[in-house]
Amino acid sequence: MSGEPTGRSGRRPGNSGARSAILEAARKLFGANGFDRTSIRAVAGAAGVDPALVHHYFGTKRQLFAAVIELPIDPEVVLRVLDAVPLDELGATMVRTLVTLWDSELGSSAVAVLRTLVAGTEPELARSFFVEVALQRVRGRIATATDDGSGRVALVASQMLGVLTARKVIALEPLASMPVAAVVAAVGPTVQRYLTGDLG
Amino acid sequence: MSGEPTGRSGRRPGNSGARSAILEAARKLFGANGFDRTSIRAVAGAAGVDPALVHHYFGTKRQLFAAVIELPIDPEVVLRVLDAVPLDELGATMVRTLVTLWDSELGSSAVAVLRTLVAGTEPELARSFFVEVALQRVRGRIATATDDGSGRVALVASQMLGVLTARKVIALEPLASMPVAAVVAAVGPTVQRYLTGDLG
Numbered sequence: 001m002s003g004e005p006t007g008r009s010g011r012r013p014g015n016s017g018a019r020s021a022i023l024e025a026a027r028k029l030f031g032a033n034g035f036d037r038t039s040i041r042a043v044a045g046a047a048g049v050d051p052a053l054v055h056h057y058f059g060t061k062r063q064l065f066a067a068v069i070e071l072p073i074d075p076e077v078v079l080r081v082l083d084a085v086p087l088d089e090l091g092a093t094m095v096r097t098l099v100t101l102w103d104s105e106l107g108s109s110a111v112a113v114l115r116t117l118v119a120g121t122e123p124e125l126a127r128s129f130f131v132e133v134a135l136q137r138v139r140g141r142i143a144t145a146t147d148d149g150s151g152r153v154a155l156v157a158s159q160m161l162g163v164l165t166a167r168k169v170i171a172l173e174p175l176a177s178m179p180v181a182a183v184v185a186a187v188g189p190t191v192q193r194y195l196t197g198d199l200g
Numbered sequence: 201m202s203g204e205p206t207g208r209s210g211r212r213p214g215n216s217g218a219r220s221a222i223l224e225a226a227r228k229l230f231g232a233n234g235f236d237r238t239s240i241r242a243v244a245g246a247a248g249v250d251p252a253l254v255h256h257y258f259g260t261k262r263q264l265f266a267a268v269i270e271l272p273i274d275p276e277v278v279l280r281v282l283d284a285v286p287l288d289e290l291g292a293t294m295v296r297t298l299v300t301l302w303d304s305e306l307g308s309s310a311v312a313v314l315r316t317l318v319a320g321t322e323p324e325l326a327r328s329f330f331v332e333v334a335l336q337r338v339r340g341r342i343a344t345a346t347d348d349g350s351g352r353v354a355l356v357a358s359q360m361l362g363v364l365t366a367r368k369v370i371a372l373e374p375l376a377s378m379p380v381a382a383v384v385a386a387v388g389p390t391v392q393r394y395l396t397g398d399l400g
Contacts, residue, residue: 118318118369126370154366154375155386162362166354169318170326175354185400186355190390200385 021047022054027068031125035065035132065133069116069125072109073101079137087141091192094138096184098160102168103180111168114161130157142195155194163187221247222254227268231325235265235332265333269316269325272309273301279337287341291392294338296384298360302368303380311368314361330357342395355394363387 025046029038040061044051058064063074078097085093102110117126135153143149163183166172175183193199225246229238240261244251258264263274278297285293302310317326335353343349363383366372375383393399 115318118315118365123370127372130370130372151374151378151386154372157372158362158366158375158387159359159390160362161365162358162360165318165361165365166330166358170323170330172327172330172354172357174351175358178351182400186351186394187358189400190359190393193390194386200382200389 018047018049018053019057022049022057022064023068026064027122027125030065030068030128031122034124034128035061040064062133065129069113069129070109071113072106075133082138083141087196088192090138090141090195091190092184092188094156094160094191095163095188096180099163099167099180099183102164107168110164114164114169130154138195152194152199155199156191159187159190159194218247218249218253219257222249222257222264223268226264227322227325230265230268230328231322234324234328235261240264262333265329269313269329270309271313272306275333279334282338283341287396288392290338290341290395291390292384292388294356294360294391295363295388296380299363299367299380299383302364307368310364314364314369330354338395352394352399355399356391359387359390359394 022043026038026043029043029046038061040054041051043064044054047054054064058067059074060076062076066074078101081097082090082094101107116122117129130153131150135157138156139149139153141149142152163175167175167178167183170176178186222243226238226243229243229246238261240254241251243264244254247254254264258267259274260276262276266274278301281297282290282294301307316322317329330353331350335357338356339349339353341349342352363375367376367378367383370376378386
């Protein structure tokens, strides 16, 4: 453990320098090498701090990544919901969970994240988010001996990105005001087919 | 006809002032009132030029709108393709036509348009583009006595926006390198269901 104070991270009393250095190092390394090939130890080294301090401020590597791209919640929260449902309910559950999240007070942050991703200044961060963080566990669930599922989850990402853009950014009616249940009824079967259906 | 010179619009010899004034007036009026409620006459009035000069420089109102949002091609070109196919081939044709366009040398312009729309500084222009320009004629084709089709075409827009974002902006593999035919096989049935299928 370094000599940094602990137990006060909620207020960041005078430690914003170390926090910023960690975030900046993490942004650089995640951006250059992706999520999987970046370690907490490497981030700590680049920031000139002890790895324990990175954990202290940011928690897990996934939570650090979420902080870097300014995700409003730990992706683990959504991933656990998706882990828990049967495969044939995954499409509807994904749509219901994400649209409900975007409609909540966290929605404006989701739009901000989308804008960052689409602005394209850090495309590798965006790809890492989808391939190694957001979609990885779902891909693992649907993978077979002949299909690693990566095309399927990319198609899912395309549909969910589009719902976020049309509903929350452009506010395209009547999709923008459609009740969540109607969005699930319309889009859920699309996502389910991408995950487990015949793609021709 | 005003006293403006004609036949030299390709080089804009000293007329960039009038062109810019027209574009600026059009951006303001389309943004405030949408496509349908903006006339060439009103744009000309706001720009202080003769309506004939607007037609001379920009062609139809749809072409003027395309210039305002910097569309790389006249949307009429795509709309005519879609007008010509049977209803049950519309999904596959839309996906094939748009993805082929985005993969062409015009693709970077499409990404630029998407960035403008998603940046959200002019959301009314974005909504107008989808509701009154891009989707209007397709909506008319699928409308019935009990469903004006607006929810259906908004869902189509969501899927196509998402493909553009995932394939061309984020370059999410393997979707980014997927042959057009494979994208059509995967996404065509989604778009077809949104247009004419059971939405639950």
